Amino acid sequence: MDRHDIPESITAEHVAEMHREDLKIEHLFGCKGMTYWCDEKRRTAFCLIKAPNKQAIQSMHNHAHGDVPHRIIEVDSTIVESFLGRIEDPxxxxxxxxxxxxxPAFRTIMMISLCQVSFLADDPKSFSRKIGHYNNSILTSTEKFIGRIVKQRSDYFMLSFNSVTNAVHCAQEIYSHFNDTTQYLNTGMQLNIGLHAGIPVTEKESLFEDTIKLAERFCTIIRGKIVLSHEVDELYESENLNRKLNKEYIKALNKGEEKFVDLIMDYTEKEWANTAFNSDNFSKNLGYSKSQVYRKMMALTGKSSNSFIKEYRLDKALQLLKQNTKNISETAFSTGFNSPAYFSKCFMDHFGILPSKYVQSFMG
Incomplete structure (x- = not known):
């Protein structure tokens, strides 16, 4: 798939003419133009082309109309269809x-993660049973609001929406159903939803990579809420002038908060397994004072930087124990804890179960 940044003078009709010229000579370069997307508002166009290599696409465009793409990436047509809804001309x-x-190829991407944050009121095995039942409601809401499933696991969904409004309303319905269904109350389950919007081809190597990463980070750093990027919030407001979002469970970020999320997550993903990593590292390496980091973290997450780091490590440890690839001591050290005893205490305090009991319950 390639991206063309089109000047103001170029219209959708001009792009259609260029696409037609491509189709006339595509066979000369071993290419097949499958379809394209044009967004006059954002001044972008994207072509989906079967080709032997990037140079063949550039040569075809150059000979057909002279508009060489600004970026070309390799894509899977099935994934393209999941995100964009088609792989052929309408x-x-x-x-x-x-x-x-x-x-337009502009899409709103929704990330959903369902996770167990406590086993005080439930056993580890029942989580798998209940999460499977709840997934059906996610699928129903996705269909209702004309979304598409891009990826799905038992505890994770990636959805794509043409409409920002539909995406936000879908997220609200999923969140409300989760909290209104009594059989899920007091089970220690947590629903995290992140929404961001963008174009499929940027400077990264995969489709919607920037958009997906930030939406995923929303789910990681701001738990138990629907988190909207600044762009999603602005677009929703422009489409729904008289409708207010419920700020109790929806957090709309500004650009400064988005930047802070990216900085925090970039550094955390790099250093979390290092036992010496703590909140002081944020202020030393990210250009903020300790008080600034504390205020920003509390405003975003409701927890201190050290609490965030500890919970991040515990989530990683839970994944490792579930995979059964390491024993408890190995898990403790590989996730940044400096002793198995301290790790077990933190695990118990957070999840309400000792790691040894968790392994027995989950694997037994």
Missing amino acids: KKSQKTELNIIND
């Missing part, structure tokens, strides 16, 4: 000679 209107596709 049917041309019988009333037009030219198939003008004024169809």
